[in-house]
Amino acid sequence: MTAAGAVAASGEREDTSCFQCHSAQVQEFAKSVHYDRNISCTDCHGGDPHISGAAVSVSAMSTNFTGAPARINITETCSKCHSEVTGVYKESIHWKELEKGVTIAATCTDCHGVHGILPSTNPNSSANLENVPVLCAGCHENQTKMSAWYYGIKTDRFDTYKKSYHYKALLSGGKGLATCTDCHENHNTRNESDPGSAIYAANLASTCGKSGCHPGNSAVIYGGKVHEGQSVQLLSIDTKALVTYFYIAMILFELVFTLGLVGLDITSKFDIRRRR
Ligand code: HEC
Ligand code: HEC
Ligand code: HEC
Ligand code: HEC
Ligand code: HEC
Ligand code: HEC
Structure with missing residues (x-):
């Protein structure tokens, strides 16, 4: 037009x-x-x-x-004209969780907006590739929304992604670099343990091997742990694990030390009473 x-x-x-x-x-x-x-x-x-x-x-x-439309019926509104996309979306963990009553799981309007929907090629669109990390982080980096103890999802996905080559190159103007949806899909986002997921271990070779990415190069797949693999590596020792062990040792030490002090305190009171 x-x-x-x-x-x-x-x-x-x-x-x-x-x-x-x-x-x-x-x-x-x-x-x-x-x-x-x-x-x-x-x-x-x-x-x-x-x-x-x-x-x-x-x-x-x-x-x-x-x-x-009520939140749960928004897909019906959009599917009048976007039935194909809606069908794909309905396979996703976002829809499955929303249907189960996890009201914060993403529906169409969370990612695209409501009245001001723009084509994703528009740089101002929330679904534009450059804006996708911030879009996903709006929920996935939000401790309150994602409270790990409840949904069991880690909230460091954006942080770990930020440390990656993909993001750094994207910031410096690189094109065609992997962002969240390249690995997790726009609509068919699934859990890691789902065999139909782009991030299911056995599917990583084809996800990372997409044309334009790393075809035929299985060495880029870091043991299937993309986000974790980005934790600081020092002389090939996993510093993140070291820090964890250090804290566990500290806590154990502190616990024993405090119990010791309490024990000494009790014995000292006992001694005083005996002398009287
Ligand atoms: C004479 C003024 C007027 C006209 C004309 C009008 N609306 Fe409304 N509309 C209102 C008022 C007042 C409300 C209730 C307050 C609110 O939610 O903003 C409302 C509420 C709504 C709501 C929210 C209802 C809900 O479920 O929460 C929608 C959607 C809506 N209008 C759409 C429309 C559409 C579509 C048209 C055209 C066919 C239209 N309106 C025409 C005044 C009007
Ligand atoms: C592409 C579909 C679509 C079109 C076109 C559309 N709306 Fe909406 N509208 C929605 C959805 C979906 C919601 C519910 C938003 C929510 O709950 O987050 C909504 C909510 C509303 C509300 C409730 C208040 C609000 O903002 O959430 C009003 C009023 C409204 N629309 C009026 C209009 C009017 C007037 C037009 C035309 C100028 C219009 N809508 C065009 C999808 C649409
Ligand atoms: C009455 C039909 C109709 C409804 C209902 C409708 N859309 Fe659309 N939508 C269109 C048409 C037509 C286009 C333009 C298609 C194109 O450019 O290829 C479009 C384009 C879009 C685009 C941009 C696609 C791109 O090129 O990046 C998005 C995103 C979108 N719609 C999302 C939604 C969402 C979300 C809803 C529900 C809230 C919705 N639409 C409801 C007809 C509709
Ligand atoms: C409106 C909030 C919201 C937005 C926006 C959102 N998500 Fe989610 N996402 C959720 C919720 C809630 C779950 C379900 C958690 C659960 O119970 O397993 C989820 C689940 C996931 C899962 C599966 C994790 C698991 O362990 O089950 C992945 C992967 C995922 N989202 C990726 C993304 C990506 C990529 C984007 C951006 C394109 C995105 N999400 C945008 C709320 C959101
Ligand atoms: C978790 C975020 C997310 C959700 C939920 C989501 N989309 Fe999308 N959508 C995207 C992204 C990201 C793109 C594509 C960006 C790109 O590749 O340029 C996209 C692309 C689109 C397009 C463009 C054409 C296409 O086939 O890719 C349409 C139309 C669309 N979405 C409609 C919808 C509708 C309708 C829903 C709900 C049934 C929905 N989206 C749910 C993130 C989302
Ligand atoms: C280069 C590919 C890639 C990129 C880019 C990427 N991810 Fe991931 N993501 C993975 C892989 C592979 C896993 C599973 C293993 C792991 O945790 O490292 C995963 C795991 C996840 C999970 C947990 C899924 C589950 O089922 O436990 C969430 C949520 C998630 N990513 C969100 C994001 C968000 C949000 C972004 C963007 C800020 C993003 N990812 C960017 C590949 C990627």
């Missing part, structure tokens, strides 16, 4: 009911790929957009009006 065509269409739409009352959503919507494609509020919400002028009233929201 030409720019002129888009402007003509926008004039028509702005005169109709929904556009009269919901300026906040309209402002966002006017920037979106959907607006450019002549989609209207009613495609997602139902209602009657064909009322204009003095007749505009809340009754515009009566004909087939479905309101704002």
